[in-house]
Amino acid sequence: MSSTTLTQKQALAFATPAFIALLPFLGACLYILRFSLSAEKGSIDGVSLQAYRDLMTPFFGRSVWLTLKLAFVASAVVMLLAVPLAFLLTSLRSAAARRLLTVTILLPMILNLLVQAYGWILLLGPSGALNTLLKTLGLIDRPLFLLFNETGVLLGLIQTSLPLAVFPIVGAVRAVSPEHLEAASSLGAGHWRILRDVTLPLLRPPLVGAASIVFAFNASAFAIPLLLGGRRVQMMGVAIRDMISPLFNWSGAAAAGTVLILLTVLVLVVSAWLVRITTQKTGG
């Protein structure tokens, strides 16, 4: 063992502060889990599985399906946009251009969601700029409905989670050693081939990592379906909010939250596992 490999004790010492910071969260998790098993709806009292049993309705099932579907599609599109953005960001030579692009990508995290939704309505609403333009050009008779449905929610999810994907990928792209690429290039491989055979395989773990984060983030979204889905797109986050606030079914919300978390964690674990076995294969 060289001196730079950590002993278990050292590793633990290095990790302890982060655990302490995470402690309130773990407390909250246990609290939620306990609440989901409560026999009462508004307080923790007794033990019962009733809250989970109450979730077994076709409506909740559809909500789960819709949540997973939208989160998945949004993650796929985000990755399709994030990788080129990361390539662009790392290849810009001018520092000013790099700063500008960085800030632009971060914008969706900064601006109040209500105000952003307002921006989208002005652009894509039934009488927004786009529909007006298409109508004037005579391309459509009736407005295109791009908001207040699944399309609107997808757009919002993509927009808000894009920064989450771009920056980890930028970090990973920086770490790709140029020698690999130059070697491939000197062998006469075209850009698409290098991308397929060299860059993407090298980037696979961070790419899957970024996609998982985006997926998890989107699966728990609630403000976007509320504002851009016109409340018509019943994702689980919205269902949970409804249970908390007007229905005061806190144990039900805790149960639904637990189900959502378990599902997301399952997806994360499976994708991490897939990365492991595929990289082992290509590595071997």
Add this chain to the structure above:
Amino acid sequence: MRIALLPTEAGGSYRLTILLLASLGVLVSALPVLVVTIMSFSASDTSGFPPEGYSLRWYGDVARMFLEEDTSSAQSVVDSTLTSLLIAVIVMGISTAVCVPLAYALARGQRRVRAGMELLFTLPLVFPLVMLGIAFLLIAESLALDLGLWRIAIPHVVLVLPFVLRNCLSAMNGISVEIEEAAISLGASPLRAIWDVVVPLMRAGILAGLIFALIISFNEFTITFFMYTIDVSTLPIWMYSRTVSSLDPSTLALSVFIIAADVLLIVLVDRLIAGKGNLF
């Protein structure tokens, strides 16, 4: 040179596709902000895009909000902004201080442990925020302690941990063990080697983490909505009570102002940590 990732010239369909997708990404990120910014310069008080004339009158309103005493909310916009800033700085400091050593331990530790830990520290991201908000509120209320600012700061630290850790970890990826070993062979103690060699190399990742922590904490709404009190409230909460009543151009002007404040903070952190012309 990154020529192979995005060729500066030639490259045909590859270059075109990458650029096209990247511009689509930029468009999706920036369009609503652009519209809102344009609208905030509108000369009339009714909305409608694009506006018929332009003026700075709404920015005058915003300036007045900050200068005059404001009775429309529990806390004035100045107090809320200061509280938000203070919380964001605390959150930045704590989250980075705990994540750098953890990232180091994970990068140098066992792979299996690392996967598990990464997952554990991703969890705050997975939780529906409303649920987390009410849980934190119920716990805080049952503690019978006056937590003051920490009511909001502690949940914020939790929220930013996944981002800060990810960034630190990806920074650690590129740092090989050999560099440290070289430092140690030159007589540095292992801790010294980490501090003098590894941490500076992680700078870009640390910086990215700091900026994420800053932005997320400064703009966080959902959990803060449950946790704020009359005495400790933040700018997004103040902003919320405005936007619900109306989306007049002065609210938009205020949004643009907040974006400007965020950008300023980002640049400031960038300068402080990275020195001149690094990373961003």
Add this chain to the structure above:
Amino acid sequence: MTYSMTRRSLLKTSAGAAAALAAPSILSAGDMMFAGKEVRLLTWSDNTGLAVLENIAKPFEEMTGAKVIADRTGSTSEMVAKLRAAGDKPQYDLITLAGVGAVELAADGLLSQPDLNQLPNLADVDPRFRTGADGHGIGYLLWTGGLIYNTKTFKEPPKSYAEMWDAAHSGRLFLPPSTWTDALDTIYATDRMMGGDGTNAEAAFAKLADLRQNLLTFGENPAQLSELFRSDALDIGGVYAPAFFADELANPEKSNMGATYDVEEGFFADLMYTIMPKSKPGADDVVHAFMNYTLDPKVQGVMAEAVLNGPINQKAEMSEAAKASPFIVKPEQLNEKAIVHDKSFIADVREQWITQYQQTLS
């Protein structure tokens, strides 16, 4: 049930009114009797909350020297959630909220009963609207809901909720979100439209399902609705409160918005309350004085005009414009057309209706 309760408390209030007559005007201008004292108020985040600050809190401060610290965030159900979580350590002295919220919090035992003897203005309040929630809520203003329509589409105000089903409004309809009381009103109105008494939910839901083609969005956010009307993307919607759109309704050429209560099936009125949590942080006298001041004839008149809520003080001083305004419902207009829900019935069906409404329409 609500009414018998009101009658009982009426006896008490008359005694209070007599006492008040003996000691004229507890509150007089320039009397800084509460200097240094604080009132912590929780109210709505929308324009109605803003109006509370401008028209109630500010003059109260000027008159009494007390400081009103207002938290202006949340809807009624969010207020209830916060107060429930805080339990016996509330940070507020007073909360203004919808009737349902007061009833729920009172049932949880979180509220104290205000001393009616310290509320002389109650004597002038329409007896039906003095107290509620088992004496824990003091009447405040009337929240009224009807139809909101596009003045470009409708030359004449629509006369029936049935208009919402018209295929001409395909993709141009909004409905209240399931989480609002207005959604329950919509279900009720639908059943009335079908000839029922408002309580046959099954028939109403079957009919509501047909609205899916027309529905553009749920009106979660009034500012968003206002923008959609302005850009001529919506035709009609309801049951919804004109209160959100005081400015827009005054200016239909710009906003395209109109509202009407004159609907065949009736309109909806809900009494809002001021409540006082147990173990509140503030002093009893200043908190009661504030509560009393919300019922002041001038205040009631100004508030009615500002946010189109119905005044409950029969002596409310309103401008001629406000008196003539079709959007402000006066107590004497609460005839057979006004539907005031039986709170116990609503409490029984609420959960079921909210869930089914969401499932039927989304």
